Amino acid sequence: MAITKVASPKDLDKLQKQCQTEQDKHKRKLMVCCGPGCLANGAAEIVTEFKSQLKKKRIKGFSVEAMKETGCHGFCEQGPLVVVEPQGTFYTRVKKKDVERIVEETLRNNKVVDDLLYTAPDEKTYRDYREIPFYKHQKRIALRNLGHINQCDIRDYIAVGGYQALAKALNKMSPSKVIEEVKTSGLRGRGGGGFPAGRKWESCARLEERPHYVICNGDEGDPGAFMDRAIMEGDPHSVLEGMAICAYAVDSSEGYIYVREEYPLAVQFLQEAIREAEEYGLLGDNILGTDFSFHIKISRGGGAFVCGESSALMKSVAGEVGEPRAKYIRSVQKGLYDRPTVLNNVESYANVPVIIDRGGKWFAKIGTETSAGTKAFSLVGKVVNGGLIEVPMGTTLREIVFDIGGGIRNDRPFKAVQTGGPSGGCLPDDKLDLSVDFDTLTKAGSMMGSGGMIVMDEGTCVVDVAKYFLKFLVDESCGKCTPCREGLYQLYLLAVKISEGMATENDLDKMEQLSGVIIDASLCGLGKSGPNPFLSTIRYFRDEYLTHIRDKRCPAGVCKALITYEVDAQACDGCMACIHACAANAISGKKGEVHTIDQTKCDKCGACFAVCNRHAIKVA
Amino acid sequence: MNHDMSKLPDIFARYPQKPQSLIAVLQDIQKEFNFLPCEALKETAKHLDVPLSKVFSVSTFYNAFSLNPKGEKVIRICMGTTCHIRGAGLIQDQLESKLGIKAGQTTSDMKFTIEVVNCVGACSMAPVVIVNDKYYADVKVNQTKKILKGG
């Protein structure tokens, strides 16, 4: 089909109708989730299988085009996911061998394949995903299209009203009106800082120096977070549209999306989306027939957490080492190539079209007074229902972990939830009723961050978690300033000392003192927030630290130096599985007899623990 | 070791001949050779008119780059938070002791390289191990043999 450029809002309306008609042709649609989680679990194989089955079986009234590869549907824990719309029939953990049944039974005979439906821990089975608690408690704005449209097809996006907000901005609003609308919405930066987006845009727009740049931060360096990845891969056009609206508001004609290299699909889909949008005249020169032009380029990051920091990111876009620079020069004034620059993250931009479309007031009503709208989280860890979620600001941690997340796996007690990535902190059970918004989390010693939410149970050791994050930050420190480079490293060494049972209580004091200096003296946000993993855990879990120090014991059974693996003679049936698994040859015993572990040989790798089906290996 | 530098002009042609293209060019070289050969760095410096010291600096700063050749199979162990608390460290220990190398190293027969990566965004499937492009989700300590065999 030859593509004619969309040259006016009318053209866009016409195109939208046309796209909707194309969609309506299919009475039913089959959505295969190709989000990061599902792909890791073999979704690509399932897509291929569907294609070949559909070709072979020729279902009446269902063509191959009615099958869509979508972005992340959210419920990653249950992936790969297949949804049949409009009924919302929701199949989980689909294997290649299940595909034929879905085709035959659901697509041909309109029947549900019961054993592929989701069964909640309370044994209740759901047919329609919208009824599942995991989805029911969510409100999706940034993730609105994820799992519902083909990620690689601009026509799908246009069919659901895509680029209408851009058309509205360009034709009915002045740049200052756009900024006003974003200010009214109360949208705050979703990358973690929480700076009001409208104010950022306004200060850039005011600067007379040209050119202005618009950058989208898709670096998402926080381990345990994948919201931005999901949006870039699942709904790339919403990001492009948001950026274009921003560019119009701040008078920019050049934008960059900084995507980390570890996300090759995001790079590919964004590139594809940019190409498509340019073909349709929705990006590039003379957008929608106006004299507004905006070009977006993709800049692949080289893998450095510090590049999430705005000045480091801009250096990286310019092809240099990502070292942050002093804060007193604001990047809005002197950003990329020392020009005025607006930098927001993926999720922030994805919210923008909705704000323009439905109005800032509408958006501001959602969430709390100081934190408007919704926030996407990757809810992961020891939670039953892990995945990608979006909730209104102000939802409590309890609602997220227990109502949406379904509580802790294996019914173990909740211990903590970690938010804000490496710079955030761990919140214990008595903070579960805190409202999730920028200010409350910061006050409690954690932070919103970009939206990783990692749930921990009693099998998680806070000393180990602090050690883990400190190690991460040490590895990711750019090494420019002393407190971050040397201070975090020494803090890490002290945490190691605790985990090995070699520390004294003096060391804790030393760590707290050092943390204070690192916060005051570091150059950039990475250093300034570096001690948080330690500070938030010592604040809420001092006893656990003291148990490591005084009793030389790790209550969670994680710190290698402080634990031993032992065979529970009562439970052991002498199956020899552990003996075969033990690389250190530390376990002995005959078949059918109770095995024993030679502690002098044991290197505590945990292999025996993992293979024992009878739970006869105990950690002490 | 000699490497075929005739591929460089193709890579150079993909990006504007400006210092800004440095990271992109290095990424493509890394992809082509699986590491950054010295000669390629020197050619890049010349082509983009960037001091060689800067090229060296950038190529050692970012995780994506390696100055040492990698093995046939690159085993990437995700060390995202979720993977960590679900036991990725134990899996790393197993893989390291099985291959007799540490993370970041390559076996002397150039068959395996172990790398630790900072979260691949598949946290719901933790712990995750990726061998070249194949994902292993929810890996157990006793599955490392299988992973090495490629099963």
Added chain:
Amino acid sequence: MVHLTIDGTRVQAKEGEMLLKVIKQLGIDVPSLCDHDAVEPFGACRLCLVEITKQSWDGWKKYVTSCLYPVEDGLIVNTQAEKVVEARKTLIDLQLARCPGSPEIQQLAADYGITQTSYEPKIDSDNCILCGLCTRICEHMGFAAISTVDRGPDRRIASPLDEPPPDCIGCLACAINCPTNVIPYTEKGNKRTIWDKEFELITCSKCGRKTITRDFARALSKMRDIPEAYFEVCDACHRAETATNMGRIAGWSRREEAAS
């Protein structure tokens, strides 16, 4: 002009000037290792940390590195606040752990009452504090022969690929300006070696004294259009030449004739 108070003294400063400069002009002892006027402020060592506040801040205080903080009207600066001194001490302690063998850092530590680091000292330390002055000066001079490599605690200063740096012209600016003197170089006859690269020193065509390296002279004449011949004679012989020329103009030759 802006007006501010530093340790109780009211001072005037030019707009845009960095706080550290004003503090140093007052003769106040604030340590700094990575600052050099030849290059842009960098903010790596963080020792020049000071406490700032303003009347209007309602008792709220901020801690900033003065090398990177432009003066502001009404600023009240305390360079010796307890928290600042404590932080400085910790920073020096951390540096001492990194560079246990550096006499300069040992001296600085002693000034702050530290004889031994309370942290884990680095084994096989090269005693480099990573202030980056060498690389920044080299880059500013237009050579960028060396750079920082790696990151985090593994960060170090190195020549490209750890080979003799192709862009180095052997001027020694890196070594001379190193606050801890850890960049080694040797001079033997007309050979100078730095960063494992050997340079020829120009020998004065008149007296045989050694001046700058041949590579540096070539670079200078190329970059700044200075005749290469200028570099063939040392400064003392240049002066002697000047004297003779001036004498000639004054009529020496005639007097010489008369005397003979």
Added chain:
Amino acid sequence: MTNRFVVTPNLCIGCRTCELACSFRHSVNGKPGQTRIFAVAGPMKEMWVPVTCLQCEDPACAKSCLVDAISRNEETGAMEIDQEKCVKCMACVAACPFGCSIHDQQHHMIVKCDLCGGEPACAQFCPTKALVYQPVGSAKPKVVA
């Protein structure tokens, strides 16, 4: 710049008072600095010339300085070295065709004549008036610097 040095080599007796005066004027922390002026002996013993910076129109010293540490003091007309900016690379020492950028080894600084802020000590103390610092055009100099 309204004043300039006027040198009359025939009056110079090589007493080196200028060097001493310069050296003391430029003391650092109480220690005399390296002199920026030299009484240089001519080809025959009794012939001397005081040699110091000519504050050239297009000075090689400033041209050779890659960190822009040498600039003209608009008030006095002197080319001055900003010691804080100087990285001691010796470029100016090597580049000056008159040998008037000097390495002060004792203080480890690169120095040159700065006209003492407008009242050069050397001229002030020259007993024979071989060196005078006077307004332009006030006398008929034999050698003008």
